[in-house]
Amino acid sequence: MQKILIADASAKQLADYAETVLGLEGVDYRLGKGKIEEKMRAVLYDKDFIEVEDDEAPIARINPPAPTNARRMATIMIPNQDKPGGTEPVPVAVNGRQLWIPRQAPQTIPWEYMHALDNAKKFVYETDGNGTLILPPSEVHEYPFSVLHEDPPLVDKAA
Known part of the structure; x- marks a missing residue:
């Protein structure tokens, strides 16, 4: 015992x-x-x-790893567009949190917002000179942007 x-x-x-x-x-x-x-x-x-009993040792208390405030980031630039509102900041929402990204300047944002922006696409239907649709449609970004820098994925060193 x-x-x-x-x-x-x-x-x-x-x-x-x-x-x-x-x-x-x-x-x-x-x-x-x-x-x-x-x-x-x-x-x-x-x-x-x-x-x-001797085989029932006390439970070892292991402290969970301290949460890191590290966050994967990306630096992007969204150019102005030749359409209404094409100079206004771009609204991007992830899990209910909205971020307004200014245009025409490099912006460092959390990676998940860049990912959401990358997924915002639309179909563009082109026509020939007679007004007939040219198929298939082109898939383009709703807000074109350039990735200037992207942090590498965070790696859990405990795994």
Whole structure:
């Protein structure tokens, strides 16, 4: 048998101990450590440790990796267009968040906005001199842009 501090024991270990050693009924690990400890104190268990089988070691607590604020970015330039609103900033939305990208100057934006802009395409139908459609239609960007710089994909070093 191995002694484990109650603070270091898992909810499952506490629930198993409460049921098998203290004889408490209806104690389940899903109650959480706090409720299980309350039930153990209710039957006057006053020790700060429990005993578990040697093969049931305490759960090792691993701190999750610190979140990085690194974000994949891209530098693009959107030229003016010869159409109404062709000099106005371009609205691009990703997951409900809209970004207005100014034209005629390099802009560094999050990569996902550049990706959304790249996916904004339309079909252009051309006609010959007689007004007859020339098929197939051309697929072009709604807002043409140039990629000046693109960060490489972020790599998880833990993987």
